Amino acid sequence: MLKDFLTLRKFIRELGYEAVKNEGGDIPYGKKKTLEDYCYREINNVDILINIIGGRYGSASKEEPYSISQKELKVAHELNKQIYIFVQQSVLVEYKTYLKNEANENFMPEYVDNIQIYKFLKEVYNYPTYNTVVGFSKVSDITNYLRSQWAGLFQRFLEDESRRVNYMLSKNLKSTAETLSQLIEYTTRERDETIKNIMVQSHPVFTQISQKTNIPIRIFFTNRKELDTLLKSFGYEEVEILEGDVFEIMYKKQSSGEKRILKINPSIFDNDGELKPVKQGEWNKTYVEINVEEIENVDEYFDVPF
Structure with a gap:
């Protein structure tokens, strides 16, 4: 058995891995915990666990009914480590016999020294995640299988x-x-x-309002409110439309001898009252119109000299 172990250890090293085995003094121990606890803690540091199940139960764990080796496998499974399980061929064959005689308290196994080995093997087969259990007769069966598996892992x-x-x-x-x-x-x-x-x-409405109203400065506004302020500064007041189907914005300016009514189509503004951009060719000159009416100068009839 020792020769087989040394052969397996050599094989692992030749593939670039470092074998960690308790019996070889590879696990560092401390004073705060038991030797068994340090074995389980070392599982955190390994990448792959190779578990070999033979006829010997081994050292019992403090967590009955498992051996330390069995408990190591359980810890590796809980940590989702890559696990390879090899069962001696004679043990694997007798395990099938055990399953048929599981309820027979008088069943005496021939190839294992403790019936717990078969009970644990059944537990392994029932793990929710798949772990391959491979039978072996000689150590070369293990090394050949691992060589093939690790090549696949590398791929x-x-x-x-x-x-x-x-x-x-x-x-x-x-x-x-x-x-x-x-x-x-x-x-x-x-x-x-x-x-x-x-x-x-460059909106055309500016030029058209300027021409219609004779305002001598450059006109510019971006919304309805600015238009109101601009026209008000030149004497125009907005006309309130109370009834009728008139859909126009109207302003009036009355001075000596005439009254001006400026009409602007409201469609030049959007729903928020912002001036809408106009593409070339889309402007309609009827959007801005002005009516000029002559009115009598009422003051001249009351011009009585003294």
Whole structure:
């Protein structure tokens, strides 16, 4: 058995792994816990657990009814470690006989020194996650199986690494695409805003109101409120429309000898009262009209000289 162990240990080292075995003094012990506890703690530090089940039960664990070796396997399973379980062929064959005689209290196993080995093996087979149980007759059966399995592990590692690289590449491309999308959205938004400002700055309504009202300065407004303030400063007052089907904005200005009524189509403003940009060719000159009426100067009839 020792020769087989040394052969397996040599095989593991040749593949670049370091074998950790309690009997070889590979597990560091301290003073605060039992030797058994340090065995279980070491499971945290290993990547792969190779569990060999033979006819000997081994040292009993403080957690009955398990042996320390069995408890190590349970801890590795709970930590989701990669586990390989090898069962001596004679034990594996007799295990099937045990299952048929499980209820027979007089069943005496021939190839194991403790019936708990078979009870634990049944527990292993019932683990919710799959762990391969492989029978072996000689140590070369174990090394050949491990050689094949670890080659597959390495291949899967390369595939996972390739997928990881592809994932990172895909993630970077997605991030770049999102950045470009945001840049395009921002550029488009800024462009549209700039075009809108240019169209408002050169809006034809300014020239037409200036010509109709004879206001001698450059006219500019961006909303209905600014238009009201502008016209009011030149003597125009908004006319309140109480009834009728008149859909116009009207202002009046009355001076000596005439009355001016300025009509503006409300469709030049949006629902919020903001001046809407107008594309070239869309402006209708009927949107702004003015009516001028002559009126009598009432004061001249009361001009009595003294």
